Amino acid sequence: MRAITHLRRLLTDILAGRGIPWPEKTTIEPPRDPRFGDLATNAALMAAKAAGQKPRDLAETLRRDLADADPGLTVEVAGPGFLNVTFPPSFWQATIPDILDREGQGGYGRTELGAGRRVQVEYVSANPTGPLHIGHGRGAALGDSLARILRAAGFDVSTEYYINDAGRQMRLLGTSIRLRYLELHGREVAWPEDWYRGEYIIDLARELVAIHGATLLDMPETEATDICQLYGVDSIMAGIKKDLADFRVSHEVWFSEKTLVSGGRVEATLSDLKARGLAYEKDGAVWFASQSLGDDKDRVLRKSSGELTYFASDICYHADKFARGFDVVVDIWGADHHGYVPRMTAAVTALGKSPDSLKVILVHLVNLLRGGEQIAMSTRAGKFETLADVVAEVGADAARFMFLSRKSDSPLDFDLDLVKRQTMDNPVYYVQYAHARVRSVFAKAAERGIAAGEPNAARLARLDTPEDLGLLRLLDQFPDVVETAAATYSPHLVSYYLRDLSGRLHSYYAAHQVLACGDDELTRARMLLLDAVALVLRAGLALLGVAAPEKMERT
Incomplete structure (x- = not known):
């Protein structure tokens, strides 16, 4: 966010001027209570030792230095040495031209956090033994959205589906x-x-x-x-690809497990592990020495019958991933695979990579509800709700938004009846309607010959109410939300933000007239504010793979 970037730059220069390096554990963030200002920082507490001062004394010094560096700031010292900083309205009003200018430069919210680092995201990867069910849909939405967010944060991202077509x-x-x-x-x-x-x-x-x-x-x-078998796998995979396309989910690479096995690459990986003392033979089987690498016990790679385990193929597959030059590989698995994480981490270590180069995201199952009752599902018994059926019933937008409405490792209740309602208690409708509401204002303005005009400082200065400034502060946070979602692999943070922004927009609309306020300049200023809100809503929804409608169709 502009505010955090601005304050950090000022503090960095001030500390450097005093010969104090930037403290590693310094935080700059909005306080929980807005009465304490726009941002709070512990910089004085973290730098006090290096400065040879008491934290409170250093805080007083930094307060004066900040006031000199930017006279528009209001800075107060609190507690043992925290700094509470309040920005002038003009700073927040400048958020609007920042958003509008970036719209033609790839979009507001894009950052360079990733600096081009290569990341592979593997998701869905369901065995081609049947159609995708609703649980696969949650992983599909998560993986596709995460790839979008990582790209927006400056990472070089490749997406992949691992086809378990052997065994x-x-x-x-x-x-x-x-x-x-x-x-x-x-x-x-x-x-x-x-x-x-x-x-x-x-x-x-x-x-x-x-x-x-x-x-x-x-x-x-x-x-x-x-x-x-061949006909079944080909037919099921064709169905899976169609279902994913209908769900707006794509993969750049479709990788076949069978190519690893038939090409002898799994055996080559086992031989390499043996040569390095990381695999051994016992009781006619081949074992991976995973306990020495942090797992709770050693794992079988090839059974005494000669049959390879899935784990053997997975080690070879990850070796292939790293050989392709990825800095980080992200695996999205069902929550029932949580016990697999330590052994896969051990395998990555055995491949000579840092454990941090593997990120496993676990996806909890979905409780699908219809009429208030949970739908029981079992793939092998043939009793399950397919992703295709759910998308056909509620639409890709509703399904994707609901899948991304909570943290992936938390249970999710998906109420089919709720997401079809055109009411404010439907979270999908709530956010999409916020965007449509703004576009409706602009459609009415066009009918009356009203244009927002240029976002000059004099016009934007009219946006001075608590509701105006609250919306502007929230708009300024969007790039930070994108960065945090990318850094923590958490697309649900974007969903949370969009619901918050939509709520502020709906409240603003109820509190303030836009076209009928009786003041032409105020109308133009408020139109500019609403336009910025709509642009951010559209950008956030795009990261989730959800459409931003110009108007809501009544059903």
């Missing part, structure tokens, strides 16, 4: 389709205990009947299962 689950999918195929031909079958039961398996079997007729009946079981 036992794929074989089980092929077996389930083949058995349904046999059943459709009147054959009696014995169902395995953990087969896939969904209606989509029957649909795939019917499609195979249409393509192959009865020819698979006389084939050896292995060959027929291969055909069913």
Whole structure:
């Protein structure tokens, strides 16, 4: 935010002029109670030792220096040496031209925090054993939005979907389709205990009947299962890609696990770990020495049967990621994978990378509600609400906003009935309506031949009420919100901010006339303020992958 940047620059210059380095743990942030000013800082407390002064005495010195450096500031010393700083209205009013000018330069809120560092974000990566369900949707919205936020913060971002198309689950999918195929031909079958039961398996079997007729009946079981597995994986992946596209989620890279296994790259990774004493053989199996790297025990990489574990492929996959030159790799997993984090961190360490180069974000399951009752879901039992069904019912905007309305590792209640209501208790409507409300004001102004005009200082000086200044202060915080969301991998912070900004806008609209205030210059000033609010709302919604409508359609 401009205010934090300005105060930090002043303090840095003042301290440097006194031969004092910038204290590492210095904070500059809005106080919890706005009566204590616009910003509070502990700079004097953190720098007192280096300055050889008591914190309160240094605070008094810094107060005088700040007043000399910027006479518009009001600075007070509080408690043991905190500085409370209040900016003049003109400082906040200058936020409007800053927002309007940046609109033509890539948009307000964009920063250079990332400085071009390369980040890979891997998300969804659901096994191609069935359609995406509502839980996958939350991870999809999180990953896609995080990539948008990281790019806005100056990172070089690549997005990826890891296709788990090798191993036992794929074989089980092929077996389930083949058995349904046999059943459709009147054959009696014995169902395995953990087969896939969904209606989509029957649909795939019917499609195979249409393509192959009865020819698979006389084939050896292995060959027929291969055909069913390949068709099932291809069909399901095509459906997954369509569902994600309809949800406005994209991936730049689709990476196949099978390419790692068939190309011998997993075996090469195991050999490398053995050569470096990080893997060993025991009881006919190959083990990763993960306990020595922070895990609670060693992990199997290849079973005594010769079958590779998922973990073996995952180590190889992450080796491939780092070989592509990424500084940080972000994995978005379901909350049920929390026990996998220490072993993956150990694997990254074994690959010669810092544990900090891996960031795992856990996504809690979604409690989907309809009519106040939770919908029970089980992928293998075929009883689940698909992402496609939810998007078709409530729309991509509502689904994405709701998925991003809370921190990802917190449970989320998704009320299908609530997000379809056009009322202020619907958080999606609440934010989108704020943007539409501003655009409606501008549409009426155009009908009356009223234009906002240039955001000059004299015009903006009319924005001097507590409501005006409250909105301006909040607008100034948006770049800081984007930076914090990027630095902490927390898209929900943008959602929180948008709801706060929308609430301020709705309150402002109720308290102040815009077009009918009876003062042409005040009308223009308020139009400029509302235009800045709309631009920030649109920018924030874009980071969430949600549309900013010009008007709200009644249903």
